[in-house]
Amino acid sequence: xxxxxxxxxxxxxxxxxxxxxxxxxxxxxxxxxxxxxxxxxxxxxxxxxxxxxxxxxxxxxxxxxxxxxxxxxxxxxxxxxxxxxxxxxxxxxxxxxxxxxxxxxxxxxxxxxxxxxxxxxxxxxxxxxxxxxxxxxxxxxxxxxxxxxxxxxxxxxxxxxxxxxxxxxxxxxxxxxxxxxxxxxxxxxxxxxxxxxxxxxxxxxxxxxxxxxxxxxxxxxxxxxxxxxxxxxxxxxxxxxxxxxxxxxxxxxxxxxxxxxxxxxxxxxxxxxxxxxxxxxxxxxxxxxxxxxxxxxxxxxxxxxxxxxxxxxxxxxxxxxxxxxxxxxxxxxxxxxxxxxxxxxxxxxxxxxxxxxxxxxxxxxxxxxxxxxxxxxxxxxxxxxxxxxxxxxxxxxxxxxxxxxxxxxxxxxxxxxxxxxxxxxxxxxxxxxxxxxxxxxxxxxxxxxxxxxxxxxxxxx
Numbered sequence: 001x002x003x004x005x006x007x008x009x010x011x012x013x014x015x016x017x018x019x020x021x022x023x024x025x026x027x028x029x030x031x032x033x034x035x036x037x038x039x040x041x042x043x044x045x046x047x048x049x050x051x052x053x054x055x056x057x058x059x060x061x062x063x064x065x066x067x068x069x070x071x072x073x074x075x076x077x078x079x080x081x082x083x084x085x086x087x088x089x090x091x092x093x094x095x096x097x098x099x100x101x102x103x104x105x106x107x108x109x110x111x112x113x114x115x116x117x118x119x120x121x122x123x124x125x126x127x128x129x130x131x132x133x134x135x136x137x138x139x140x141x142x143x144x145x146x147x148x149x150x151x152x153x154x155x156x157x158x159x160x161x162x163x164x165x166x167x168x169x170x171x172x173x174x175x176x177x178x179x180x181x182x183x184x185x186x187x188x189x190x191x192x193x194x195x196x197x198x199x200x201x202x203x204x205x206x207x208x209x210x211x212x213x214x215x216x217x218x219x220x221x222x223x224x225x226x227x228x229x230x231x232x233x234x235x236x237x238x239x240x241x242x243x244x245x246x247x248x249x250x251x252x253x254x255x256x257x258x259x260x261x262x263x264x265x266x267x268x269x270x271x272x273x274x275x276x277x278x279x280x281x282x283x284x285x286x287x288x289x290x291x292x293x294x295x296x297x298x299x300x301x302x303x304x305x306x307x308x309x310x311x312x313x314x315x316x317x318x319x320x321x322x323x324x325x326x327x328x329x330x331x332x333x334x335x336x337x338x339x340x341x342x343x344x345x346x347x348x349x350x351x352x353x354x355x356x357x358x359x360x361x362x363x364x365x366x367x368x369x370x371x372x373x374x375x376x377x378x379x380x381x382x383x384x385x386x387x388x389x390x391x392x393x394x395x396x397x398x399x400x401x402x403x404x405x406x407x408x409x410x411x412x413x414x415x416x417x418x419x420x421x422x423x424x425x426x427x428x429x430x431x432x433x434x435x436x437x438x439x440x441x442x443x444x445x446x447x448x449x450x451x452x453x454x455x456x457x458x459x460x461x
Contacts, residue, residue: 031097031129031159032451033460036348037186037228038250039159044095044127047439048073050418050450056082058113068092068120075450077418079410081105083402085113086137094125100132100162100366100373101457105408107366107373109134118148118168126156131458132366132373134164134405138396139196148174149192156184162458163190164365164378167396171195171240173210181223182213183249188230191365193381195237197263198394207263207392209234210242212252215273224273226250228347232257233364235381236290236392239265247274255281255350258360259298260322260385261288263392267299269335271308278312279343282350284357285319285328286385290392294321297328301335313344318353322388361385369459375403423453 030040051074054062064084067076073095081104090110092098100108110119110133119137122128135149149165152158153176165172172192175182187210197207213224225246234241234257241259244267246252259266266285269278285298298319301310312335319328331339351359365378380399384390393399411420414432421432429442430449436442438450447455455461 032458033447033455035159035186037159037188037230037253038184038226038347039157039186039228040347041184042127042129042157042159044157045073045075045097045129048075048095050075050077050438052418053078054080056080056084058085058087064098064108065090068096068098075099075454078103078108081107081408082405083109083111085111086119087114089115089117089119089121092120092122092125092128092130095127097129097454098131098133099454100130101368101454103132103373104410105372106375106406107132107134107368109136109402109405111402112137112147116147118151121151121153122155122158123151123153124155128155128157129159130163131161132163132368134366134375136164136167136377136396136402138167138402139169148172150174151176152182152185154178154180154182156181158185160185160187161189162364162366163187165190165192166194166377167196168208169196171208171211172237174214175212175224175227176214177222177224178215179222181249183224183226185226186228186230187232188228189363190232191235191378191381192232192237193235194377194393194396194399196394196396197238197392207236207238208240209237209259209262211240212242213245213247213273215245222273223247223249225252227252229254229257230348231255231360231364233260233360233381233385234258235260235385236390238263238392240268241266241285243268243270244276244278245270245273246276246278251277251279251344253279253281253344253346254283255279255346255348256353256356256360257283258356258385259283259285261286261290261390261392263290264292265296265300266319268302269299269310269312270302271310273308275309276311277344278310279346280312280314280317280330281346282316282353282356284317284353286322287320287328288322288388289390294326297332297335298330299335300332301338303334310338311340311344312338313340313342315343316350316353368457375405376400377403419449419453
């Protein structure tokens with residue numbers, strides 16, 4: 001990669017090192033140690049039930065659906081690994097932590113069977129955490145304009161981390177507001193790749209990345225903002241890398257993402273919903289083998305609504321051609337004219353953009369610290385980025401389809417308290433032969449036993 005020479009890299013590193021505010025320290029008001037972004041406060045699942053997912057069936061006792069669609073604070077703990085085939089979407093209700101890091105073997109992959117919607121929809125729900133999952137719906141047998149990999153609608157306090165989102169025929173990821181409010185949402189450390197172009201969408205070619213704050217109804221009655229896109233890899237989408245709208249509710253921050261190989265466009269920012277404030281900081285935009293317009297800016301601003309204002313703060317970004325050494329503009333002329341000189345406060349401290357290619361691929365996607373969940377699809381995306389390879393696809397079979405997920409059994413839990421024997425052994429206040437309260441803080445570190453276990457599995461501590 002030659003798009004950032006030593007001089008530019010040094011300037012960017014200096015600029016970003018001066019940014020504020022800092023984040024990442026453990027506090028009880030965030031979902032887990034190191035949780036960042038506007039969605040970090042998704043905590044109402046704490047103190048709830050621990051629900052075992054024991055089957056890969058679509059529904060019934062022990063299914064993932066049985067956990068996510070019930071009421072009350074809870075954690076979904078996986079005792080199986082493999083692919084769940086869905087006939088209809090999982091409608092995630094409030095106050096839940098879906099702990100994909102607990103899945104043994106190769107983890108959990110969600111794939112549509114007969115469904116014509118996203119495999120998971122978080123609608124009219126608050127305090128939701130989804131981590132370490134593979135959401136890869138694929139095309140439906142009939143036309144559909146609603147197959148995202150993940151849809152968030154009218155939801156607040158949602159944290160989404162270490163997801164592998166692929167094979168969508170509408171947006172790969174969308175935040176939608178149809179009434180009231182969508183806010184305080186983080187999507188972090190995830191792979192969004194291989195959306196399907198010439199597939200089953202009624203509009204035809206429709207390979208899309210992320211759509212932030214889409215809406216319906218009366219825009220004046222809806223609010224959408226306080227959304228964070230942090231350290232994600234977008235690869236092989238026609239456009240919407242990402243598309244962003246917002247209202248005066250609060251900013252949208254797009255920080256430390258890599259956007260690779262669009263066909264036509266990278267980011268598009270709009271004023272259609274209301275007054276929008278967008279921070280675009282420390283991102284890397286790279287054209288690739290699929291890209292038609294090799295001179296396009298990383299951000300285009302579409303000014304269509306009189307009376308609404310868009311403020312863009314762009315800082316410390318880089319853009320260029322992955323297969324060459326040409327540098328590209330960050331902002332198009334309209335966005336440049338509306339750029340703010342005043343920083344928009346961020347929820348975290350960015351890394352320098354020149355570190356992204358070395359650091360980001362290690363942790364994005366369903367990447368457990370021991371790498372047992374890392375499968376061939378995620379590896380293919382990362383290899384393509386490293387070698388300036390890969391293309392936008394039309395069907396999952398263009399790249400070999402869905403991988404088989406390695407099965408495995410859950411670790412022994414002799415006392416049935418949902419904490420593995422091996423993990424409990426030797427820990428003060430815990431006994432693998434006696435059911436313990438998983439919410440006790442036996443060592444006084446501010447984390448309950450179950451939160452410590454989940455955080456260790458995820459590499460948070």
